[in-house]
Amino acid sequence: MPVRKIPKNYRNVTGVAAHRKAEGAASFESTLERDFIALLEFDPAVERFEVQPITLDWSDDQGRARSYTPDAIATFKLHGQPRRTVLYEVKYRSDLHANWPDLRQKFKASIRYARQQGWRFKIVTEVEIRTPYLDNATFLLPFMRRGPSEEAHMALLTDRLAEMMHRTTPADLLAACYQDEWHRAALIPTLWYLVGTRQIGTDLDEKLTMASPIWSLPV
Structure with missing residues (x-):
């Protein structure tokens, strides 16, 4: 204490x-x-x-x-x-x-x-x-505390990322999962959870956006 x-x-x-x-x-x-x-x-x-x-x-x-x-x-x-x-x-x-x-x-x-x-x-x-890394940490921590929306969402996102040669952007990954914008939106909390828990890689020293490069990480 x-x-x-x-x-x-x-x-x-x-x-x-x-x-x-x-x-x-x-x-x-x-x-x-x-x-x-x-x-x-x-x-x-x-x-x-x-x-x-x-x-x-x-x-x-x-x-x-x-x-x-x-x-x-x-x-x-x-x-x-x-x-x-x-x-x-x-x-x-x-x-x-x-x-x-x-x-x-x-x-x-x-x-x-x-x-x-x-x-x-x-x-x-x-x-x-006070760097972009802090901004990313502040953004991602609530998703990390909340956890993934569904376990199935984690498998869907990581499998699609592997099919996309292990490198893409958040926007393109969501689009590869669903055409419907509402289903894409449902995946967003799990996507940021995976990024925050370092199950999906990105450059956290750069401002995180839907156009940021993301990639698969070794299991």
């Missing part, structure tokens, strides 16, 4: 994000933190994450006792590779520039602590978070 309860804040947007991988409440106190939580939830390599998991006690340059709570911790597992854990701080670049003398000391304490645990410490900003 988060070590610090996030209060309501009238300067920033606060709330609790929908999640499946989070341990405890996935609370956020800015839209940037909310967007980062979405990326953790969407990333298939993330096994689990936790928001504000620990508070570090440290001393500043004047020897004064200080404390600091990083924003999140995530455990990653890639096939064939050992698990790795990353401790995160989420900050706007303007905040980094304005408050760097104080933040630098906090981050040095976090780096030391992370190394002692065998973890990494990483700062992420809007430059890394």
Whole structure:
């Protein structure tokens, strides 16, 4: 569970994000933190994450006792590779520039602590978070949570994609399944579910549209 309860804040947007991988409440106190939580939830390599998991006690340059709570911790597992854990701080670049003398000391304490645990410490900003990949994650996550409309739709879409030399576009794949627009529309939630769960491939670093290239992935 988060070590610090996030209060309501009238300067920033606060709330609790929908999640499946989070341990405890996935609370956020800015839209940037909310967007980062979405990326953790969407990333298939993330096994689990936790928001504000620990508070570090440290001393500043004047020897004064200080404390600091990083924003999140995530455990990653890639096939064939050992698990790795990353401790995160989420900050706007303007905040980094304005408050760097104080933040630098906090981050040095976090780096030391992370190394002692065998973890990494990483700062992420809007430059890394707010990308087309985030837009795609935000779009696809509701379909992933809802699941496919019907199991038969999954087989129909993947079989048609294989018949189309394993590469096409969402619009053309739907057209190859049905001529009737209502039946095509019924397939759309399952199509995006398959893309979001990486059962159908696409370039998630480019804006996802009905004309985006999609392709079959190895089973």
